[in-house]
Amino acid sequence: MTEPQNTPLQPMPDDWRRALAVVAHPDDLEYGCSAAIAACTDGGRSVGHRPELVITMNHRDTWGGVRRVAVAGFAGPTHAEDATPGLERGVRSLLEHRTYIEAxxxxxxxxxxxxxxTKWATITGERFGGKPAVSFGLFAR
Known part of the structure; x- marks a missing residue:
């Protein structure tokens, strides 16, 4: 069942130190959640192997040792991460795919x-206390 569009989003948990980002296409993170990842790394978290949190796009899967899976682009998001600190780096990251954008x-x-x-983060922010944000469906393992 899809969440109503006016349901407030909860902040992403902050009790993790390491995440792994898994996507199918080279630009998936840039179109979805690079601003949130940048904000998390600013907060002292890392993206690498042996994760506590898996960040992915548009699908659900299982990974051993992972406590949570955060799915960006999920149709019924439940949580969000403040994108403000990472939004500019998200834009620069997406611009690394300039040739694709030009096509x-x-x-x-x-x-x-x-x-x-900015549009996506602003729309999500309407459900996250007015702060630009990236939304996720969060699944406990």
């Missing part, structure tokens, strides 16, 4: 990336 649109790639990510 998608006639718009200036930087304008496209900035407006797209």
């Amino acid at each position: 998608l649109t006639d718009e200036d790639p930087e304008t496209y990336a900035r407006e797209l990510l």
Whole structure:
């Protein structure tokens, strides 16, 4: 069942130190949650092997030793991470796929990336206390 669009999102848990980001396509993180990952690493967390949290896009799977799976782009999100500290790095990260963006649109790639990510973060932020955010479906293991 999909969550109603006006349901407030809970903050992502902060009791983890290491995450692993797993995606199917090279630009999936940039289109989804790179700003949230940047904010987490700013807070002293790392992205590497032997994770406590797996961050992924649009699917659910199982991994041994993982306490939670956070799915960005999930149709019924339950949690969010403040994207404010990482939004600019998310834009720069997406711009690393400039050639792909140029094939998608006639718009200036930087304008496209900035407006797209800012729009998504702002819309999500309406359910997260007004702060720009990235949403996740969070699943305990």
